[in-house]
């Protein structure tokens with residue numbers, strides 16, 4: 179019993195949800211492409227792999243960076259509102 183708990187706890191983090199989502203998408207036959215939630219998205223040809231940490235809508239890393247919407251670590255946000 180202890181072992182099972184240890185296994186479940188290992189590696190569990192806030193990223194897990196996103197990770198599972200991405201895997202499901204891959205299995206489902208490809209990732210979505212298109213405009214992300216960033217207002218001035220300029221990369222509709224890019225795959226939507228990452229989500230805004232706050233509202234969970236998809237954001238492109240490039241768009242997030244272009245608008246200075248990156249938080250600490252690997253956090254990305256779609257808008258100023260979500261960075262708070």
Ligand SMILES: [Zn+2]
Pocket residue numbers: 213214215216219220221222237238241
């Ligand atoms: Zn974008």
Ligand SMILES: [Zn+2]
Pocket residue numbers: 215230231232233234235255256257260
């Ligand atoms: Zn957001």
